[in-house]
Amino acid sequence: MxxxxxxxxxxxxxxxxxxxxxxxxxxxxxxxxxxxxxxxxxxxxxxxxxxxxxxxxxxxxxxxxxxxxxxxxxxxxxxxxxxxxxxxxxxxxxxxxxxxxxxxxxxxxxxxxxxxxxxxxxxxxxxxxxxxxxKAEKQDSVYFKGDKSGWFVNNLGIGFDALVAYSANQSFLKKWFNRFKLGKLIYAFYLLRHLFRYQPQEMEIWLDGKAHRYKDVWFITAANQPYYGGGMKIAPSANSSDGILDMIIVHQLSRWKFLAVFISVFFGSHLRFKEVEHLSGRKVQIKVFSEAFIHADGEFGGVLSEKSPLWIQLHSKSWNHIRTDKHGS
CATH class of the missing domain: 3.40.50.10330 (Probable inorganic polyphosphate/atp-NAD kinase; domain 1)
Structure with a gap:
């Protein structure tokens, strides 16, 4: 044959x-x-x-x-x-x-x-x-609307951390720090610069229709995944595909204790402080009583005022992600 x-x-x-x-x-x-x-x-x-x-x-x-x-x-x-x-x-x-x-x-x-x-x-x-x-991974994304509107997939912050991010991103020093591979130090520089000037304020949160009110809030973070600020574990248990948004509220701290809490975020151990509250939900409304900066994924997200609240809503499995594997190495 x-x-x-x-x-x-x-x-x-x-x-x-x-x-x-x-x-x-x-x-x-x-x-x-x-x-x-x-x-x-x-x-x-x-x-x-x-x-x-x-x-x-x-x-x-x-x-x-x-x-x-x-x-x-x-x-x-x-x-x-x-x-x-x-x-x-x-x-x-x-x-x-x-x-x-x-x-x-x-x-x-x-x-x-x-x-x-x-x-x-x-x-x-x-x-x-x-x-x-x-097959692409289906991941959650989060829509926000306030002074500005848009989507984020990492996290959104209101208050002190957003002010630090805005200052760092606008600074001519950032380019200088990056030149020497010290980019993360620019955030530490502005953290210390604003630490003794920043005035914490009262904020209200409606989370899935339930009201929460906090005094002397330093910042609030809505987290879709654990990391922000270059590896800080702001929400260690956050999962970007579970349909849940993690909310971290840092409030009623002295300036020196706030600094200690902020440093502990690098290790994800800040949640053990009683002044750090962890909530979760899908729909969020936040009201402030004086102006507060907003960042979305580290980018300027506008300025929140007492005149209008910030609206945040999670959308489950709303974007397609391609994860690396051995073929991409």
């Missing part, structure tokens, strides 16, 4: 995904862009698009425009940057079930990558994503 000849279709191609890499050219003082330029040849070879963002919210606008014009095409958006970059990708993908999100951590805090995972900065990562045909 003779050998059967195998017929080969010359037009056969391994199925491939549409991949768009979004690079923040300012991440790590330009180091992320410098590293990415070495991957441009593989992007061109594999027909992987890449966008270098030109301004804040550029990624959001370009993603929404692309996804609106290609509603039936599954697209992987790979963010190259830090938490601010990934915050933009989440907001750009909001409302588009055909968008899938992956990341290469290249910022100073990288809490997104710390929790959700991050791909290595390699050619293999790009090739693997281009040929990806797996």
């Amino acid at each position: 003779g050998c059967r000849r195998r017929l080969i279709n010359p037009d056969f191609r391994v199925p491939s995904m549409k991949v768009i890499v979004i690079v923040n050219p300012h991440a790590k003082n330009g180091m992320a862009l410098k590293k990415f330029t070495r991957l441009i040849p593989i992007c061109e070879k594999e027909k992987i698009d890449y966008w270098i963002t030109a301004a804040p919210l550029d990624a959001v606008h370009r993603m929404k425009d692309y996804l609106s014009r290609h509603p039936d095409e599954k697209v992987i958006f790979l963010g190259v940057g830090g938490d601010g970059t990934m915050h933009e990708l989440i907001n750009g993908a909001a409302g588009f079930p055909n968008a899938l999100i992956a990341s290469i951590s290249a910022g100073s805090g990288n809490d997104f990558g710390r929790h959700y995972s991050s791909f290595p900065f390699t050619e293999q990562s790009l090739r693997w994503l281009k040929q990806w045909d797996g």
Whole structure:
């Protein structure tokens, strides 16, 4: 019996995904862009698009425009940057079930990558994503509306921590600290600067319809995952796919004890203090009695005033995440 000849279709191609890499050219003082330029040849070879963002919210606008014009095409958006970059990708993908999100951590805090995972900065990562045909993880996201509105997937803070984040992000010192790979110290600098000036205030929280009132609140955090501030475990038990939002309230502390509590957040041991309360729910309304800064995923989220409350609502399994595995290493 003779050998059967195998017929080969010359037009056969391994199925491939549409991949768009979004690079923040300012991440790590330009180091992320410098590293990415070495991957441009593989992007061109594999027909992987890449966008270098030109301004804040550029990624959001370009993603929404692309996804609106290609509603039936599954697209992987790979963010190259830090938490601010990934915050933009989440907001750009909001409302588009055909968008899938992956990341290469290249910022100073990288809490997104710390929790959700991050791909290595390699050619293999790009090739693997281009040929990806797996099942995306469904993760929770949280919508907020106050002075500003948008989505977050890490955490949102009101009060002292948001003021520190705003000051650090606006400071010319941040670039200097990042140059010497000391980016996290900028937050410590402004923490100490604001510690003896900040005035805690009374706040009201309605959590799933139940009212809670607190005096002398330093800050409130709504956490979708454990980490913020570059690895601090603000909500150790938070789970981004359980349909529950963790609320951390820090109140009625002296300034020196507050400093001790804040340091303990690095180890996730702050919950043992009686002045730190942990609640959970899905729908939140927060009212303040004097102005308070807001951050969402570390980015400026507006200023909350006594005139209007902040609304927060968790949306279960509302975005698609691609987790790293051995093929992406």
